[in-house]
Amino acid sequence: MSPPPRPSLDRSEAPAPGSVRPFEFPPVVSSSLPNGIGLRVALMRRLPLVTVSVVLDAGEALLPDSLGGLAVLSGQALEGGSRRMSGPELAEALEGIGTGLSVHTGWDSTTVSLTCLAERMEEAVALLAEDLLQPAFPPGEVDRFKNQRLAAIRQRRMDPGSLADDAAAHLFFSDDVPYHRPLAGTTESVKGMGPEEVRAFAGGHYRPLGAGLVVVGDVEVSEVEALARSYFGDWDGAPEAAGGFQAGPRFRERRILVVDRPGSVQSEIRIGQVGAPRSTPHYFPLQVFNTVLGGAFTSRLMLNLREEQGFTYGVRSRFSFRRSAGPFSVSTAVATEVTAPAVSHALAEVEGLLEDGPTQREVDRARDFIAGVFPLHLETTGQVASRISELLVYGLPDDYFSTYRDRIRSVSSQDILAAGREVLRAREMVVVVVGEAEAVRGPLEDLGVAPVDVLSPDDLASGSVEAVAPS
Amino acid sequence: MLNVPVERHRLANGLRVTLSVDSTSPIVGVNLWYAVGSRNERPGRTGFAHLFEHMMFQGSANVPKNRHFELIEGAGGSLNASTWFDRTNYYDTVPSHHLELALWLESDRMGWMLPAMTPEKLHNQQEVVKNERKERYDNQPYGDWDERIQALVFPPSHPYHHPVIGSMEDIGAATLEDVAEFSRTFYVPNNAVLTLAGDLEPERALGLVERYFGEIPAGSPVPALPGLLDIPPVIGTTLREEVVDDVPLPRVYLGARVPSFTSDRFHIAQVAATVLGGGKASRLYRSLVREKAVAKDVLAYVFPLEVSASLLLLWVTGYPGEDPGTLERVLLEEVEGMASVDQEELDRAVAMTETQLLREIQQVGERADLLSMFDQTFDDPGRLNSELERVRSVTRSQVEGFASELLGPDNRAILTYVPGGAA
Numbered sequence: 037m038s039p040p041p042r043p044s045l046d047r048s049e050a051p052a053p054g055s056v057r058p059f060e061f062p063p064v065v066s067s068s069l070p071n072g073i074g075l076r077v078a079l080m081r082r083l084p085l086v087t088v089s090v091v092l093d094a095g096e097a098l099l100p101d102s103l104g105g106l107a108v109l110s111g112q113a114l115e116g117g118s119r120r121m122s123g124p125e126l127a128e129a130l131e132g133i134g135t136g137l138s139v140h141t142g143w144d145s146t147t148v149s150l151t152c153l154a155e156r157m158e159e160a161v162a163l164l165a166e167d168l169l170q171p172a173f174p175p176g177e178v179d180r181f182k183n184q185r186l187a188a189i190r191q192r193r194m195d196p197g198s199l200a201d202d203a204a205a206h207l208f209f210s211d212d213v214p215y216h217r218p219l220a221g222t223t224e225s226v227k228g229m230g231p232e233e234v235r236a237f238a239g240g241h242y243r244p245l246g247a248g249l250v251v252v253g254d255v256e257v258s259e260v261e262a263l264a265r266s267y268f269g270d271w272d273g274a275p276e277a278a279g280g281f282q283a284g285p286r287f288r289e290r291r292i293l294v295v296d297r298p299g300s301v302q303s304e305i306r307i308g309q310v311g312a313p314r315s316t317p318h319y320f321p322l323q324v325f326n327t328v329l330g331g332a333f334t335s336r337l338m339l340n341l342r343e344e345q346g347f348t349y350g351v352r353s354r355f356s357f358r359r360s361a362g363p364f365s366v367s368t369a370v371a372t373e374v375t376a377p378a379v380s381h382a383l384a385e386v387e388g389l390l391e392d393g394p395t396q397r398e399v400d401r402a403r404d405f406i407a408g409v410f411p412l413h414l415e416t417t418g419q420v421a422s423r424i425s426e427l428l429v430y431g432l433p434d435d436y437f438s439t440y441r442d443r444i445r446s447v448s449s450q451d452i453l454a455a456g457r458e459v460l461r462a463r464e465m466v467v468v469v470v471g472e473a474e475a476v477r478g479p480l481e482d483l484g485v486a487p488v489d490v491l492s493p494d495d496l497a498s499g500s501v502e503a504v505a506p507s
Numbered sequence: 508m509l510n511v512p513v514e515r516h517r518l519a520n521g522l523r524v525t526l527s528v529d530s531t532s533p534i535v536g537v538n539l540w541y542a543v544g545s546r547n548e549r550p551g552r553t554g555f556a557h558l559f560e561h562m563m564f565q566g567s568a569n570v571p572k573n574r575h576f577e578l579i580e581g582a583g584g585s586l587n588a589s590t591w592f593d594r595t596n597y598y599d600t601v602p603s604h605h606l607e608l609a610l611w612l613e614s615d616r617m618g619w620m621l622p623a624m625t626p627e628k629l630h631n632q633q634e635v636v637k638n639e640r641k642e643r644y645d646n647q648p649y650g651d652w653d654e655r656i657q658a659l660v661f662p663p664s665h666p667y668h669h670p671v672i673g674s675m676e677d678i679g680a681a682t683l684e685d686v687a688e689f690s691r692t693f694y695v696p697n698n699a700v701l702t703l704a705g706d707l708e709p710e711r712a713l714g715l716v717e718r719y720f721g722e723i724p725a726g727s728p729v730p731a732l733p734g735l736l737d738i739p740p741v742i743g744t745t746l747r748e749e750v751v752d753d754v755p756l757p758r759v760y761l762g763a764r765v766p767s768f769t770s771d772r773f774h775i776a777q778v779a780a781t782v783l784g785g786g787k788a789s790r791l792y793r794s795l796v797r798e799k800a801v802a803k804d805v806l807a808y809v810f811p812l813e814v815s816a817s818l819l820l821l822w823v824t825g826y827p828g829e830d831p832g833t834l835e836r837v838l839l840e841e842v843e844g845m846a847s848v849d850q851e852e853l854d855r856a857v858a859m860t861e862t863q864l865l866r867e868i869q870q871v872g873e874r875a876d877l878l879s880m881f882d883q884t885f886d887d888p889g890r891l892n893s894e895l896e897r898v899r900s901v902t903r904s905q906v907e908g909f910a911s912e913l914l915g916p917d918n919r920a921i922l923t924y925v926p927g928g929a930a
Contacts, residue, residue, distance in 0.1 A: 043619065044722055047569045050578055051611050054604040057533035057706065082531045083865050115787065123797065127787035132851070134858030136786055152862060180800050187756055187803040187826050194648050194755040299753065302638070302646040333576040333586075343573060346634030349642050369642045401581040408583005408602055411532055416869040 059411040061437040062420055064427075065257050069264060071272050072245030076424050076434075077260045078252045080417055086157050086253030087417035089149035090168060091425045094241035096221075097143040097214045097359065098278045103237075104214070105221020109178075109185055109229055110237045111139040111146045116177035119170045123177055126167060135160050137167065143215065143358050145429045146241075151418055154254040158263060165267035171238060178231045185226050192218065193493055196297060197369065200304035200470040203295045203496050207466050208309050208363050210284045215362060245274035248428035252421040283361040285310045290486040291466050292379070295493060296473035303375040303471030304367075307382055311364035312459045314357040314430045321455035322355055324447045327402035328394045329353050329385065330366055334401070336385045341368060347378045359430070364460060372472050376479035379467055383485065387462045393453035407441040508896075511868060513878065513889040514709055516716075520725040521697025524716050525878050525888040527704040529871065535705035537599045537609040538875035539617075540883045542700075542729065543693035544593045545673070546666035546814055549733050551680065554636070554673015557590035558681055559689050561632040563597065564588070568619035572628065575612050582608055585872075590671055593813045594883060600872040603706035607715055613701075614719035617694060621687055629683055637679070640672050648754040649924055656762040659746045659920035660818055664735040667812065695726025700882040705871035736815050740764060741918035748920075749831075751927040756803065757825040759834045761842070762920040765819045765913055768811040768884060775909045776819055778901045780807040781856035782848055783841065784821060788855060790841050791823070801829055801837055813884055819913075831923045845910035848903055860898050 062078040069075065096107045114137065117123040130136050135152035148168055152160045192198040202218045209216035220226075249268060251260045312322060323331075330337035330353030337351045347370045356362035366386065370378040394402070414420050427436055469476055473490045481488045514526040544556050566572040579586045584601030599609040644650040654670040661667040701720070703712055741764055766772040784791040784807025795802040802823045810818045821842070825834045868874045868891075882888040 043568075045718065047611065047615060047619075051607040053582070053608065054606070056602070056604050059533050082529065083869055085862075085865055085869070124788065124793055127793075128851075128855070131786045131788045131855045131859055134860075134862035136859075151866060153865070177797075180797070183800070183826060184803050187824075190827060191648070191755045194753065196646055300646055302641045332580050334573060334580050339573065342635055343631065346631045347638070349635055349639035369638070369646070371638055371641060401577065404583055405580045406583075409585055410583075411602070412534055412583075412585055412600055415532060415534075415871065416866065418866070 061414065061440075062252070064424060064434050066434055067261065069244070069269055071269070072274070073268055073271070074248045074428060075261065075264050076248060076250045076428065077255070077257050078420055078424060079255065079257070080252055080420060081254045084154045084254050085151060085417050086154045086251065086255050087149060087151045087421040088157065088161055088164060089147050089250040089421045089425055090164070091248040091250060091428050092146045092148070092242055093246050093275045094146040094237070095142055095144040096219055098241065099214065101214070101217055102225055103233070104217045104225040105185060106229060106233055106237050107146060108141045108220040109181055109226065110234045111141040111148070112181045112185070113173050113178050113234050114139055114148065114167055114171055115181070116174050117172050118166045119172050120166065126163065129163055130160070133159050137164060143219065143362070145425070147425055149418070149421065157255060161263050161267050168242060169271050173231050173234050173238070175231045178234055182226060182229055185220060186223060188220065189218070189223055189226065196300060196302070196304045196470050199295065199297070199493060200306050200367070200468060203293070203470060204306035204308060204365060204466070204468045205363060206496055207286055207293055207468055210286045213281060213283045213360070215283060215358070215360070216286070240276040243273040243275040244268065244271045248425065250421045250424045250428070252424065253417040281360055283310050285464065287466055288464055290463055292480050292486045292488045293466065293468050294473045294477055294480065294488060294490045295468065295470045295496065296490055297470050297493070298472060300471040301372060302369045303372055303469050303476055304369050305375070305379060305382070306365050306367055306468040307379070307386070307465055308363055308365035309461065309465050310361050311355045312357065313359060313361045316357070316459070318455035318459060319357065320443050321447050321451040322459060323406055323444065324399065324402045325389070325394070325452045325456045326353055326355055327406055328398045328452070329389050332402070332405055336389065337366065337382060340381055340385055341370070341378060345377075345381065347371070347374045347381070351382070372475050375469060375471060375476040376483055379469070379480065380483055380485070383462070383465070383467070386460070386465065390456050390460060390462050393449055396449060399449045399452065403445050403447060407444045410441055509864070509892040509894070511874065511878070511892055513892070515888060516713060518696065518717060518721055520721065520723055522720050523700040523882055524713065525700070525702040525882055526707065526709045526712055527702065527874060527878055528707060528709060529704065530706045533603045533706050534600060534871055535603045535606050535703060535707050536871035536875035537601065537606070537613060538702045538704070538872070538879050539597045539613055540700045540879040541595045541694060542593070542698050542883055543595055544591050545669065545671040546592050546732055547693065548666070548669070548673070551677060552685060553669045553677040554671070555677070555681055555685060555689065556595055557671055557673065558632065558636050558678060559686060560588050560590045560595050561636055562624065562629065562686055563616050563620065565628040565632065566623035567616040568622045569615050570612060570623070575616075578608060578612065584609070592667055592671065596876060596879065598872055598876060606703070606707060606712065610715050610719045614723065617696065617699070617720065618723035620694070621690055624683055624686055626683060629681070629686065633678055633681065637675060640675060640678065644672060648752070649758060652760055652922060655748060655750070655922050656760055656818070656820065656920060659748060659922065660742060660762040660764060662738060665738055666732055666734045666736075666814065667818070691726065693729060696720060696723050697725045698729050700879050702875040702879045702882065702888065704875035704878060732814065738815050740816060741913065742920060743917060745916050745919040745921060747923070749923045749925060751925045754924045754926050756827060757829050757831045757834060757926060758924045759823050759831055759838055760922040761821040761838060762922070763819045763913060763918045764816040765809060767815060767817045768813050772909070773811070773817065774897045775901050775905045776809045776817070778853060778856050778898060779845060779906050779909055780809045780819060781859065782852045782906065783807045783845065785856060786859055790844065791821070791838070794841055795823060795837055799837060801825060801833060827926075831925055835921060835923065842914050845914055846907055848906050850903060853901065853903060853906065857899050861895055864895060
């Protein structure tokens with residue numbers, strides 16, 4: 037074997053960047069129809085495609101625990117077709133023009149969208165509007181969707197990552213906060229649902245006032261406005277009003293909770309607590325804080341737990357920003373035998389960042405990363421449509437994304453530390469471990485950082501956490 | 508019709524270079540395919556191509572560990588890599604004024620990775636990959652399905668018999684000498700294709716590619732694939748495997764040998780799979796999920812594999828308590844039913860494929876990856892532009908002929924998961 041060739045080019049220094057080319061978020065043209073639906077159009081002409089999204093004030097957070105999952109079920113049941121077209125007819129018509137409805141329900145909204153060839157837009161919008169404005173919700177189909185949901189809940193309970201996410205939500209938030217339950221509900225809440233509940237939810241919340249029609253792609257604004265009037269102009273009504281809520285924590289002290297999953301070769305770990313709402317004034321500093329901690333490959337958590345310790349394939353942290361304060365969470369999966377040291381290393385990184393703040397080098401890199409990758413996530417009509425939908429759901433101004441990168445770049449290290457300390461409380465972080473309780477309990481207790489309790493998945497499913505009464 | 512611009516070059520050391528200009532957004536995708544994957548692994552070293560991919564991020568002569576990630580992320584770019592049966596790809600998407608940075612990094616590790624390798628780095632990444640295997644296979648319901656399906660569809664002597672992730676034992680057995688040998692054998696310019704797609708000036712970009720990659724010497728021709736590649740077009744029988752395991756729902760997988768990605772019959776298999784399971788008007792969804800309501804979900808997919816044969820995969824997930832025998836029976840009824848298809852079904856499959864392809868090429872990273880794929884497999888990146896024509900040209904009688912030849916009982920691997928075990 038010969039030694040590697042010696043380069044003749046001087047490769048020792050990274051090449052300097054060329055001159056920056058500007059990036060502009062596609063301009064958003066706003067208007068609204070008399071029925072109150074907001075219209076947002078953005079032009080993108082790279083390819084002959086268009087994305088059409090209807091954004092509805094029909095999120096899961098509107099619902100009490102007893103109806104948890106009804107918004108998700110209702111959205112899915114749109115697949116059952118309209119009063120004129122059966123489910124299979126609707127599917128054939130959509131797929132015949134190369135598209136399909138995708139319905140996404142989150143805590144704050146339900147979005148019904150499709151992407152198709154621009155020349156097919158009118159046919160596609162006609163089908164979408166008919167299904168959404170005159171849904172049939174046939175009993176047999178609703179029943180089937182309910183059974184699909186129940187089966188999916190069963191799958192989540194046996195999938196360690198999903199089980200950990202659901203357990204963490206339940207253990208971070210107090211029982212009076214909807215976010216404590218799984219987004220798509222529980223067996224208890226879903227099993228009693230039928231066509232009546234679905235019709236009542238859709239009738240009450242699939243309404244134009246405050247809703248949005250977002251169209252992004254290779255189209256003309258006038259063409260979209262005319263389509264909006266013909267297909268959504270006769271729609272009427274306002275969604276049922278709902279009050280907001282304060283998202284409070286379950287615990288006011290650090291706790292370690294092990295959800296026993298015998299036979300696990302890994303532990304799924306979640307460390308976190310109640311974070312901040314989308315409207316927080318600290319939104320931009322928190323994004324930078326999170327990037328330094330666990331939001332990028334070169335974050336502190338990744339370099340420590342993966343690249344130094346080899347504990348895991350990956351670790352990340354994130355804030356989920358919602359209308360009320362969503363969770364902040366560190367997530368990873370590690371080999372059973374290193375569970376306690378991994379928890380200890382992760383906690384130390386969170387505490388260390390909250391104690392000393394980031395270095396200037398970390399701040400520079402994190403800001404450049406977030407500002408730089410911003411256009412990378414705005415290449416497709418679907419990506420741009422979902423960012424514009426965010427403006428509607430969270431009441432943000434139309435030029436919000438034009439100033440986004442400047443606002444990231446103006447965050448200082450003081451802002452980051454102040455925001456982190458304002459929002460996060462390291463001593464109250466809750467540690468959730470889904471894994472082999474017998475193997476991990478002792479070592480976790482030996483860390484001496486918090487009391488350790490063991491739960492079964494059934495304790496969580498039934499919503500009772502008797503073993504760990506709130507403090 | 509698709510009209511993705513393609514400009515193709517070849518450096519003296521054999522590196523194939525494709526440039527595809529689209530200045531809509533100030534970003535550029537840099538994409539490298541090395542024609543090496545799990546198919547090239549020898550016995551005792553399964554999973555090595557993937558472990559090696561991890562080692563490619565551990566630094567090179569001029570780039571310390573983690574610096575590649577730091578520089579690309581700090582430049583506002585994203586990056587990753589993946590290992591598959593026939594190839595390993597590395598991709599960086601960066602603001603276009605950082606193109607040179609990405610080329611410097613990719614060329615340094617193509618040419619001068621080995622001086623940076625240490626036992627500590629190898630040990631660290633062996634642990635990371637073992638955790639990846641645990642997370643994605645061993646701790647996951649149905650996690651080992653692909654391992655089992657591959658083992659049924661391809662004989663032990665064939666390089667597609669074992670999974671990309673490899674065995675725990677083999678991952679642990681790898682040595683630095685293996686890393687050196689693999690690098691010298693496969694990570695050479697004559698075994699790679701490089702695609703740049705997005706905001707670039709072709710002349711300048713080609714100059715930079717020449718500057719950074721041109722002096723990397725060509726390697727020897729890559730050795731022939733290990734194993735016996737000459738296998739019959741069908742499995743020869745119906746093979747069955749039943750796994751009683753800690754899974755939430757019963758699930759039946761069906762695997763079949765189909766024409767390889769390089770065959771002119773590959774698109775027939777692709778259209779057949781879409782008719783069977785692509786979308787909510789598809790046969791499996793309509794019959795099993797909607798009408799009979801025995802399945803919670805269904806899937807149909809054809810892997811684009813190059814060597815000897817490819818793999819058609821179907822799966823059906825049942826509801827709790829559903830008899831797996833019933834699931835298999837209704838699945839096979841639909842498979843048999845492919846003996847007769849309607850033109851309307853083919854038209855839907857074509858329409859959906861068209862939208863899907865356009866959606867994919869909206870992103871310069873995806874666009875570059877597809878161009879690299881067509882370059883590596885067909886020595887013709889521009890083939891992307893005629894891909895839809897091939898899908899559109901598939902006829903009813905071709906699909907029906909495909910069904911009678913390759914979807915029969917002499918070409919089925921049926922893997923069934925039955926809930927049981929510990930829970």
